[in-house]
Amino acid sequence: MKHIIGALPPAPADPPAPALAPSAQWLTVDAEQADQRLDNFLMRHLKGVPKTHIYRIIRSGEVRVNKGRAGADTRVQAGDVLRLPPVRVSERAQDKAVAMAEQTARGAPARAFAVLYEDEAFLALDKPAGVAVHGGSGVSFGVIEQLRMARPGAPFLELVHRLDRETSGILLVAKKRSALKNLQEQFRQRQTGKTYLALVLGDWPANKKVLDKPLHKYVIDGQAGQADGERRVKVVGREDPNGMPSVTLVKVRARSPQGSAQPLSLLDVTIKTGRTHQIRVHLASEGMAIAGDDKYGDFERNRALARASGEGALKRMFLHAWRLQISHPVSGAPLALQAPLAADLLPFLRHVLPQAPETLTAQAPLPPPLD
Numbered sequence: 001m002k003h004i005i006g007a008l009p010p011a012p013a014d015p016p017a018p019a020l021a022p023s024a025q026w027l028t029v030d031a032e033q034a035d036q037r038l039d040n041f042l043m044r045h046l047k048g049v050p051k052t053h054i055y056r057i058i059r060s061g062e063v064r065v066n067k068g069r070a071g072a073d074t075r076v077q078a079g080d081v082l083r084l085p086p087v088r089v090s091e092r093a094q095d096k097a098v099a100m101a102e103q104t105a106r107g108a109p110a111r112a113f114a115v116l117y118e119d120e121a122f123l124a125l126d127k128p129a130g131v132a133v134h135g136g137s138g139v140s141f142g143v144i145e146q147l148r149m150a151r152p153g154a155p156f157l158e159l160v161h162r163l164d165r166e167t168s169g170i171l172l173v174a175k176k177r178s179a180l181k182n183l184q185e186q187f188r189q190r191q192t193g194k195t196y197l198a199l200v201l202g203d204w205p206a207n208k209k210v211l212d213k214p215l216h217k218y219v220i221d222g223q224a225g226q227a228d229g230e231r232r233v234k235v236v237g238r239e240d241p242n243g244m245p246s247v248t249l250v251k252v253r254a255r256s257p258q259g260s261a262q263p264l265s266l267l268d269v270t271i272k273t274g275r276t277h278q279i280r281v282h283l284a285s286e287g288m289a290i291a292g293d294d295k296y297g298d299f300e301r302n303r304a305l306a307r308a309s310g311e312g313a314l315k316r317m318f319l320h321a322w323r324l325q326i327s328h329p330v331s332g333a334p335l336a337l338q339a340p341l342a343a344d345l346l347p348f349l350r351h352v353l354p355q356a357p358e359t360l361t362a363q364a365p366l367p368p369p370l371d
Contacts, residue, residue, distance in 0.1 A: 029080040032156065032177040039072040049087050057085055116337055121179040121330050126339045127171040129316050133162050147173060161187055168342040169321025182329035187274060193325035196269045196279055197341060199318035201298050202288030204252050204265035211250060211282040214243025215275045233277040235285045247272035248282045254356040264352055292317040311351040318345055
């Protein structure tokens with residue numbers, strides 16, 4: 001089952017601009033929103049309002065739950081009635097809301113996303129490379145914003161997890177809060193099976209199957225032409241107090257013929273922990289970075305691959321979220337998802353490793369959606 005989220009017809013009316021200082025709001029908590037902390041509930045509902053202001057209106061008693069004061073750690077329940085005072089969103093959030101409203105009026109963004117699986121609880125997208133999963137610094141709209149614009153009637157759409165901007169493949173989006181909580185708990189408890197396809201620069205040893213060096217995330221200061229505040233990750237020693245335990249399992253799927261001058265290896269990479277840039281850093285730390293990786297890779301060889309002609313050219317990082325095993329958030333039944341290797345990687349792979357299995361292009365059979 002695979003279809004495309006397409007554009008909607010233009011809206012008949014001009015989009016209303018968001019109010020700068022809306023009046024007090026009355027909200028009733030439904031079953032999908034129940035059992036959240038009050039502060040978390042407000043942060044999701046009052047997008048664009050600074051966290052400090054949210055905590056201030058809670059402490060001052062301006063937020064009322066069933067006509068009474070409540071603390072930030074109060075758990076809201078189905079049927080609770082909340083009164084929220086007038087609040088002002090940040091200019092950045094207001095500008096983004098206006099831009100999204102204008103974009104919705106023109107129709108959803110032209111970028112479409114393939115859907116690998118969908119039912120009433122969640123959907124699995126086949127995310128293309130080059131698209132951020134959400135808006136952020138330097139990115140106006142990500143997958144989740146575009147999906148919401150394409151489905152304006154959907155009451156709830158939230159990312160279950162993340163993928164790097166240049167990584168393609170399976171991305172889960174919850175359609176119910178209960179599904180979001182269940183799936184995120186599976187990720188936290190490491191009850192999922194996440195396997196990526198990565199092409200590395202080098203001849204990967206068949207006996208190197210477990211990478212477990214601790215990783216440390218830090219922020220660079222913008223030197224040497226790098227963006228200020230950009231996050232990076234590095235391998236650290238096991239005694240480093242900043243090191244986070246990280247486990248990556250590697251299996252060779254295909255490799256260049258023995259004696260190749262510039263060998264390549266196609267790897268199945270399964271992560272047991274979900275650290276930022278984990279696969280990229282672990283593989284690079286072994287001296288065999290992912291082809292096309294612009295942060296941790298072999299920059300000279302990447303440039304040569306990008307300049308190559310025809311099918312021998314590689315224009316982006318060769319990392320694809322290929323398979324994902326989860327338990328269905330409603331039924332608990334095991335579910336195996338698979339995204340065929342991205343179309344912008346397949347010709348290059350066939351050119352450099354013609355012996356790579358054709359099964360990489362297949363989509364795994366899925367059970368029918370729940371009734």
